[in-house]
Each structure stands twice: as structure tokens, then as C-alpha cells.
Amino acid sequence: xxxxxxxxxxxxxxxxxxxxxxxxxxxxxxxxxxxxxxxxxxxxxxxxxxxxxxxxxxxxxxxxxxxxxxxxxxxxxxxxxxxxxxxxxxxxxxxxxxxxxxxxxxxxxxxxxxxxxxxxxxxxxxxxxxxxxxxxxxxxxxxxxxxxxxxxxxxxxxxxxxxxxxxxxxxxxxxxxxxxxxxxxxxxxxxxxxxxxxxxxxxxxxxxxxxxxxxxxxxxxxxxxxxxxxxxxxxxxxxxxxxxxxxxxxxxxxxxxxxxxxxxxxxxxxxxxxxxxxxxxxxxxxxx
Amino acid sequence: xxxxxxxxxxxxxxxxxxxxxxxxxxxxxxxxxxxxxxxxxxxxxxxxxxxxxxxxxxxxxxxxxxxxxxxxxxxxxxxxxxxxxxxxxxxxxxxxxxxxxxxxxxxxxxxxxxxxxxxxxxxxxxxxxxxxxxxxxxxxxxxxxxxxxxxxxxxxxxxxxxxxxxxxxxxxxxxxxxxxxxxxxxxxxxxxxxxxxxxxxxxxxxxxxxxxxxxxxxxxxxxxxxxxxxxxxxxxxxxxxxxxxxxxxxxxxxxxxxxxxxxxxxxxxxxxxxxxxxxxxxxxxxxxxxxxxxxxxxxxxxxxxxxxxxxxxxxxxxxxxxxxxxxxxxxxxxxxxxxxxxxxxxxxxxxxxxxxxxxxxxxxxxxxxxxxxxxxxxxxxxxxxxxxxxxxxxxxxxxxxxxxxxxxxxxxxxxxxxxxxxxxxxxxxxxxxxxxxxxxxxxxxxxxxxxxxxxxxxxxxxxxxxxxxxxxxxxxx
Numbered sequence: 001x002x003x004x005x006x007x008x009x010x011x012x013x014x015x016x017x018x019x020x021x022x023x024x025x026x027x028x029x030x031x032x033x034x035x036x037x038x039x040x041x042x043x044x045x046x047x048x049x050x051x052x053x054x055x056x057x058x059x060x061x062x063x064x065x066x067x068x069x070x071x072x073x074x075x076x077x078x079x080x081x082x083x084x085x086x087x088x089x090x091x092x093x094x095x096x097x098x099x100x101x102x103x104x105x106x107x108x109x110x111x112x113x114x115x116x117x118x119x120x121x122x123x124x125x126x127x128x129x130x131x132x133x134x135x136x137x138x139x140x141x142x143x144x145x146x147x148x149x150x151x152x153x154x155x156x157x158x159x160x161x162x163x164x165x166x167x168x169x170x171x172x173x174x175x176x177x178x179x180x181x182x183x184x185x186x187x188x189x190x191x192x193x194x195x196x197x198x199x200x201x202x203x204x205x206x207x208x209x210x211x212x213x214x215x216x217x218x219x220x221x222x223x224x225x226x227x228x229x230x231x232x233x234x235x236x237x238x239x240x241x242x243x244x245x246x247x248x249x250x251x252x253x254x255x256x257x258x259x260x261x262x263x264x265x266x267x268x269x270x271x272x273x274x275x276x277x278x279x280x281x282x283x284x285x286x287x288x
Numbered sequence: 289x290x291x292x293x294x295x296x297x298x299x300x301x302x303x304x305x306x307x308x309x310x311x312x313x314x315x316x317x318x319x320x321x322x323x324x325x326x327x328x329x330x331x332x333x334x335x336x337x338x339x340x341x342x343x344x345x346x347x348x349x350x351x352x353x354x355x356x357x358x359x360x361x362x363x364x365x366x367x368x369x370x371x372x373x374x375x376x377x378x379x380x381x382x383x384x385x386x387x388x389x390x391x392x393x394x395x396x397x398x399x400x401x402x403x404x405x406x407x408x409x410x411x412x413x414x415x416x417x418x419x420x421x422x423x424x425x426x427x428x429x430x431x432x433x434x435x436x437x438x439x440x441x442x443x444x445x446x447x448x449x450x451x452x453x454x455x456x457x458x459x460x461x462x463x464x465x466x467x468x469x470x471x472x473x474x475x476x477x478x479x480x481x482x483x484x485x486x487x488x489x490x491x492x493x494x495x496x497x498x499x500x501x502x503x504x505x506x507x508x509x510x511x512x513x514x515x516x517x518x519x520x521x522x523x524x525x526x527x528x529x530x531x532x533x534x535x536x537x538x539x540x541x542x543x544x545x546x547x548x549x550x551x552x553x554x555x556x557x558x559x560x561x562x563x564x565x566x567x568x569x570x571x572x573x574x575x576x577x578x579x580x581x582x583x584x585x586x587x588x589x590x591x592x593x594x595x596x597x598x599x600x601x602x603x604x605x606x607x608x609x610x611x612x613x614x615x616x617x618x619x620x621x622x623x624x625x626x627x628x629x630x631x632x633x634x635x636x637x638x639x640x641x642x643x644x645x646x647x648x649x650x651x652x653x654x655x656x657x658x659x660x661x662x663x664x665x666x667x668x669x670x671x672x673x674x675x676x677x678x679x680x681x682x683x684x685x686x687x688x689x690x691x692x693x694x695x696x697x698x699x700x701x702x703x704x705x706x707x708x709x710x711x712x713x714x715x716x717x718x719x720x721x722x723x724x725x726x727x728x729x730x731x732x733x734x735x736x737x738x739x740x741x742x743x744x745x746x747x748x749x750x751x752x753x754x755x756x757x758x759x760x761x762x763x764x765x
Contacts (some may be wrong), residue, residue: 065721128430133755135737136414143741225701228746241537248532250701251525251544251747268481269432271765278750279741279757280721282728 014194033098046075058206149228316494358495375420398620543751548704552582702744
């Protein structure tokens with residue numbers, strides 16, 4: 001009797017709700033923390049970046065226009081589906097990050113809880129950041145936060161799941177859409193997370209995940225005129241100055257991020273949500 | 289119909305208390321700047337108003353050191369309730385000297401006295417009064433307990449609303465406990481230096497506010513100075529991009545309030561006479577030198593001809609001339625350089641096929657003036673539909689459906705403001721949701737208030753000025 005041969009997964013990109021290979025045909029081997037082969041990941045190219053930005057732009061109207069309640073339910077659904085696949089993620093994180101199964105399980109739990117935390121913000125952030133403005137005149141003036149647009153996210157290089165969720169969830173919670181470049185060495189949880197997103201009713205194009213090198217793909221994101229904001233977390237320190245300079249050509253919002261990856265298990269605050277929101281002030285006269 | 293002529297009603301120039309020379313203000317004193325002096329010109333007469341000492345890099349350095357010292361030793365440690373009282377004092381002093389400041393502003397900038405008197409100066413005072421109250425209430429601003437100031441703020445402001453932009457910059461910075469080094473625009477430095485005198489009269493501690501007149505090189509020195517923690521800039525998108533580029537990779541915080549190409553959208557059910565007033569205000573207020581000016585009129589096709597007729601008739605009644613005359617609606621263009629830019633862009637509109645209509649008003653023999661102009665038949669690809677003219681020139685486009693209006697309104701890399709004119713409330717709210725712009729005026733235009741956040745989407749900049757939201761620009765959040 002022979003042992004059953006397992007069916008290995010082909011890891012591809014997540015683009016416009018589908019799972020294509022890189023148009024470049026490039027792949028690169030991904031290993032576990034001990035150097036053992038795990039999979040060949042797609043090595044995304046500049047063209048993939050452009051396709052992802054197009055998809056994210058196309059998805060922006062629908063996602064930003066969805067009700068906050070609806071977005072909250074979709075993001076909560078992400079947590080539900082992720083919870084159901086805890087063991088798979090724990091194994092993948094353990095392999096990628098070289099931590100024990102107990103540690104990786106705790107990481108997955110924290111990632112699930114983070115989705116839940118941000119899911120709950122979708123229909124509250126406007127009342128926390130918005131205002132009725134007491135202007136000196138016969139006008140109704142109010143201010144509401146609105147999503148900035150398409151966000152380029154260079155995901156953390158070390159924390160392959162919790163770090164990724166911590167930078168991605170606030171983007172989509174605000175109603176923005178995302179183009180994510182995953183950790184280069186630890187990309188597998190990002191692609192598996194994409195499968196969760198695809199089955200959790202997150203509309204195609206709202207999140208696009210590219211596996212590859214942040215320092216190669218980041219400059220294309222930072223100089224793309226249809227990207228409104230950049231999170232440089234996953235870029236090397238040297239690359240961040242170049243990213244910020246490129247971003248200035250179209251006045252992109254560039255997140256201020258710590259030099260080194262922070263402790264992602266710490267309780268987040270609303271600063272990331274704030275960064276992806278624009279205050280809009282509306283005036284109307286009062287009269288008969 | 290008989291025509292009633294207006295008798296001239298000029299405000300007295302003497303009220304400006306114009307001095308032959310003005311000097312930079314550093315560390316609580318007026319100093320001889322090491323830069324080459326500039327002359328400030330009355331754009332309505334092209335006469336020299338005064339000589340203004342400018343800062344050199346060494347003066348910027350001295351100002352930053354003074355601001356740092358004041359931040360660390362006096363202003364930072366001072367309880368908010370005490371800071372507040374200085375800001376209240378400044379607000380009151382601005383009100384007390386309002387007439388003088390209005391005349392001075394009109395002389396230096398060229399804007400009609402009725403605007404500097406009724407808008408610029410009172411709104412500047414209001415900004416200080418509003419922010420004064422925040423100084424001891426920052427715990428309630430939504431940024432957590434005891435939010436901390438950034439430190440020394442370098443602020444660079446434009447020439448279109450010299451005193452008001454100064455107030456938008458300095459009031460929130462001081463209220464939150466920062467100290468400032470501010471550069472007024474090269475062509476309009478005078479009211480900022482009178483403001484420095486007001487700081488002295490208010491007893492504001494030395495170094496809290498420093499005013500360093502100069503040209504772009506001094507702005508650049510501020511942007512690059514390592515002792516500055518935050519840059520706040522209002523001006524063109526081109527310069528804003530340079531500043532963002534220069535600040536990239538440093539620890540400086542940045543907020544930018546840049547250009548715009550706002551759509552003013554008129555539907556067929558709008559009260560057209562009211563809309564005409566809003567359109568006129570939207571583009572001809574302050575000679576169109578307004579970043580949020582409603583420079584693209586989008587009118588529903590079915591009422592386009594009627595609206596254009598009413599608009600031309602109304603614009604023909606606008607009085608252009610001596611900015612000090614209380615009857616004047618359109619004053620002088622701020623500089624020869626700006627006038628040349630307006631002429632060039634308007635000519636490009638004609639060359640690209642737009643139909644030009646210009647008010648038949650007479651232009652004064654001297655001074656920089658440009659008659660109110662309406663370009664109709666404008667297409668989205670034309671430069672006059674895409675580029676900021678920053679002058680009294682309106683580009684008129686048409687649309688058929690609400691969706692088309694939204695698409696055309698948002699077809700710009702800018703995103704500062706938008707105007708909407710329709711009687712239908714549900715349509716206003718539907719459109720307001722879809723305008724990719726930081727300020728939306730519905731059935732009104734150009735309303736400003738210190739309690740209402742102002743700022744842009746996309747290439748119109750980031751950060752807000754005014755309201756609780758505006759405090760974020762000067763706090764560690």
C-alpha cells in the first residue's frame with residue numbers, strides 16, 4: 001500500500017477577483033525557514049501592477065459606494081472564513097515564519113480578531129471623524145470622511161499574515177481599494193488569504209495581491225497616476241525615499257511608518273483609517 | 289431704461305498707514321534682513337508702495353532658532369488656557385485694526401476693498417478667535433489625551449489672500465502649541481508685517497511668530513531647514529509637488545493646499561438667477577485668484593443658452609476698476625506675471641476653438657487688469673478646461689445627464705471644490721457624495737468658516753484647515 005500523494009497548490013496572483021499567473025511568466029522559489037522548498041510563487045511584473053491598479057480603480061466606485069453596513073458585513077465574513085481555515089493558515093505561517101504551531105495559531109487568531117475589529121469600524125468612523133460645523137451664517141455645513149481611492153500597499157516583509165492583515169484591513173474598511181505587494185520571502189499566506197477574500201464576498205478588484213519584490217514593484221505603484229496613496233511598510237529603508245519622491249509627482253498620500261516593523265500584536269488605533277480618508281465639507285443654505 | 293451712474297466712493301488710502309519700509313520679524317523684533325530688499329507694488333497703479341527687507345538663509349536660520357527656543361522654553365510648556373488668551377488678543381487686535389488692514393491689503397493685492405473689508409480681514413480675525421478656544425480643549429479634539437504639538441512649523445503662503453492665509457496657517461499652529469516661521473508671498477508681504485506688529489501689541493512671547501519675507505529661494509530654505517518639524521504650504525500644485533519631493537525621506541510632516549479646477553454644475557431645475565449670482569461669485573470673486581474658484585461651468589444642455597444669456601448680462605454689470613472704490617467688483621490682477629499667464633491661457637482657449645465673450649467694461653489705463661471673460665463651447669481636452677487659469681475667466685461646458693455631469697466634474701487631477709445648483713434635495717445629496725472634492729457648495733459658492741474644514745483631494749493637496757479636522761495638521765497623531 002502506498003501513501004497517498006498530496007495535491008500541491010499552485011500559488012498565483014490575485015487580480016481582479018481571479019487567480020492568474022504573472023503575465024511575465026516569471027516565478028521564484030519560496031522556501032520555509034529551514035530552506036526547504038515550499039512552492040514556486042508568481043513573480044509579479046510592472047504590467048501586473050498596472051493591471052492590478054486598473055482593477056482596483058474599476059472596483060473603487062462600487063466598494064466606496066456600498067453602504068458602510070454592507071462593507072462591515074463583508075469584512076466580518078472575511079473573519080468568519082478565515083476562522084474556518086485556522087489550521088491551514090497556522091501551518092503556512094509556521095512554515096514561512098519559522099515559529100511553533102502554538103505561536104502561529106496565536107498569530108492566526110490575532111489576524112481573525114483584527115478583521116473583526118476593522119469590520120466594526122466601517123459604520124462608525126464617519127461619526128467619529130465627521131462633524132456638523134457650527135458656521136457663522138445661515139448654512140448647514142457638515143464634514144464627512146470619504147475614502148482616498150486606490151492604495152498601494154507594500155506589505156510587511158516579516159509578518160506574513162498578521163502584519164498583512166493589519167495594513168490591508170484598514171484600507172478596505174474605509175472603502176478604499178488596494179493593490180498589495182506581499183512579503184517577498186513569505187508570500188504564501190497572502191495568496192491563501194486571497195482565497196479567503198474571494199470566497200467572502202469581497203468584490204473582485206477591491207483587493208489585488210501581487211507576490212514579488214517590493215523594491216521592484218513599489219516604484220511603479222508610487223509613480224502610477226491612478227494610485228492615490230502608498231503604504232511603504234514593506235519597502236527597504238533605502239527605497240522609501242525614492243518611493244516618497246515618486247509619490248510627489250501626483251501628490252500621493254504617503255504613510256509615515258516606523259523604520260522597522262512594529263509589534264503587530266499590539267492593539268491598533270484609528271490612525272491607519274485616518275490616513276486613507278479625505279474630509280469632505282458640504283454646505284447648503286438654509287432658507288424658505 | 290435710464291442708466292444710473294455710480295459716483296466714485298473711494299476708501300482713503302491714508303488709512304493703510306503705509307510705511308516707506310518694512311522689515312522681517314525675527315525673535316520678537318523687526319530686523320534688517322540680509323536678503324536684497326524688494327519693492328511691493330500696487331497692482332492697480334503699478335506704483336511702488338514700500339520697500340520690504342527680505343530674509344537671507346541666515347535670517348531663516350535665526351528665525352528657526354528663535355522659534356525652537358520659544359517652543360521649548362515658553363510656548364510649548366505654557367498651559368493651553370494661557371496660549372488661548374494670546375490668540376484671543378490677536379483676534380481682537382485684528383478686529384480693532386480691521387479698516388487699516390483692509391485698505392493695506394487692497395493696496396498690496398489689488399482686490400476690491402469690499403472684499404478685503406467684508407471677507408478677508410473679518411474671516412482672519414474669526415480664525416484666531418475660533419482656534420483660541422481650542423488651545424485648552426485639545427483633549428476633546430479626538431486625538432487622544434494630551435495631544436502634543438509638532439514643534440516648529442515652516443509656513444509658506446500665497447498672494448491671493450495674504451492676511452487670511454496667514455491666519456489659516458498661524459492660528460491652528462499656535463493653538464496647538466507650535467511656533468512658526470512664515471514666509472508671505474513676494475508680491476504681498478505687507479499685511480504679514482503689520483500682523484507682526486500686532487503680535488508685539490498682543491505681547492506674544494518673542495520667537496513664537498517669525499515672518500521672513502522673500503522669494504522662492506527663502507521658501508526653499510524653509511522647506512529644507514533641518515530645524516523645522518512641519519511644513520504647511522498653500523500655493524500652486526507645481527510648487528507643492530516640489531515641496532513634497534524635497535520633504536520626502538525626512539521626518540518633516542507636510543500639509544499642502546494646492547490648485548484646483550472646480551466644476552460648478554447647474555441643472556435645468558436650478559433657480560437660474562440665483563445660480564448666475566453663484567457662478568459670478570465662484571469665478572469673479574477676488575479676480576478669480578482663488579484656488580477653489582468655480583472655473584469650469586457645467587450646465588445642463590437644455591438651459592445652457594438661457595443661462596449664458598443671463599450670465600453675460602450679469603457680468604456686463606460688474607464694475608472693474610479702482611480696488612479702493614467701494615463700488616468696485618473686479619479689482620486688479622496681482623502682478624504683471626499673472627496677467628501674462630491669464631492672457632496666454634485665454635488665448636489658447638480661443639485658439640483651440642472656444643468662443644470668447646468679454647465684458648465690455650473699460651479697463652483703466654494703468655495697472656494690471658483683465659476684463660471678466662466667459663469661454664463657451666469648451667471641450668474637456670482644451671487647456672482652459674484642464675489648467676488652472678487663476679484669473680477672471682470662466683470655461684463653459686455642457687452635459688445632458690446627471691451621470692455625465694459627475695464624470696465631467698471629476699475629470700481632473702485636482703479635487704478641491706465643486707458647486708451644485710439644483711432645487712432637488714435628493715439630487716444634491718447624490719451629487720455631493722460623488723464629487724471627488726474636499727468642499728462641495730450646493731446652491732451657494734465660496735463659503736468659508738473657521739469651523740468648517742477646507743482642503744483638497746488628489747492633486748489639490750492633503751490635510752485640512754479649519755474645524756476639528758484641521759488641528760490634526762499640527763499635532764502628533
